Amino acid sequence: MFRPAVAQRNPWELAARWCYGFAILKTSKGRFHIMIAVQSELTAAIRSIPDYPKPGIVFRDITTLLGNPKTFRRAIDELVHPYAGTKVDKIAGIEARGFILGGAIAHQLSAGFVPIRKKGKLPHETVRIAYSLEYGVDEMEMHKDAIQPGEKVILVDDLIATGGTAEGATKLLQQMGADIVAACFIIDLPELGGRKKLEALGVKVRTLIEFEGH
Ligand SMILES: O=P(O)(O)OC[C@H]1O[C@H](OP(=O)(O)OP(=O)(O)O)[C@H](O)[C@@H]1O
Numbered sequence: 001m002f003r004p005a006v007a008q009r010n011p012w013e014l015a016a017r018w019c020y021g022f023a024i025l026k027t028s029k030g031r032f033h034i035m036i037a038v039q040s041e042l043t044a045a046i047r048s049i050p051d052y053p054k055p056g057i058v059f060r061d062i063t064t065l066l067g068n069p070k071t072f073r074r075a076i077d078e079l080v081h082p083y084a085g086t087k088v089d090k091i092a093g094i095e096a097r098g099f100i101l102g103g104a105i106a107h108q109l110s111a112g113f114v115p116i117r118k119k120g121k122l123p124h125e126t127v128r129i130a131y132s133l134e135y136g137v138d139e140m141e142m143h144k145d146a147i148q149p150g151e152k153v154i155l156v157d158d159l160i161a162t163g164g165t166a167e168g169a170t171k172l173l174q175q176m177g178a179d180i181v182a183a184c185f186i187i188d189l190p191e192l193g194g195r196k197k198l199e200a201l202g203v204k205v206r207t208l209i210e211f212e213g214h
């Protein structure tokens, strides 16, 4: 039977719904403010080094963020919170800085950790892929038995620039049949278009802060 949406509802139910909506609004607004504060804190904790490793590149050095217990914890908490309480089987970390973040995230989510390494470093049977990055080309690999088909995996690295590295890692994981929940980074260099590369492969991208330029 047709029921007008509002008129026949109990006024107490309407009031309860209104309060609930207000609470959500308040909470998300609160979270928005917290996020801006966290973003400034994380941005300030990163050291920028011009012309490293090549002229024209501003190297975004996260060692300063990692060395500060408060900002290291904040970054990990922010990367973890959307997945807290959800089932994640493995965190795949990209060598080298993705290992530091990925290990901490895996611990928080009670997930396993899978290293994606530069070629020639892993001792057992591997799958390998060539990839290009902002300042060169290389090859990366992972152990063939590191991921079982259908496992839920989060890919982690410190920074996405051209997206060549993360794209290579995504392709390796997809080859192994991983169900990639998301790819997470502290830093995005949006002008270099990495996010779009991953999204074109059907991967959700989550980043905490952005820097202009290279
Ligand atoms: O989006 P892209 O253009 O591919 O660049 C991003 C990659 O570059 C950096 O690693 P780097 O290659 O410098 O290796 P490292 O962590 O071993 O120093 C960074 O940690 C990412 O892995």
Ligand SMILES: Nc1ncnc2[nH]cnc12
Pocket: 057, 058, 059, 060, 061, 134, 135, 159, 161, 214
């Ligand atoms: N500008 C940059 N800073 C740090 N790591 C990077 N990897 C690619 N580009 C980078």
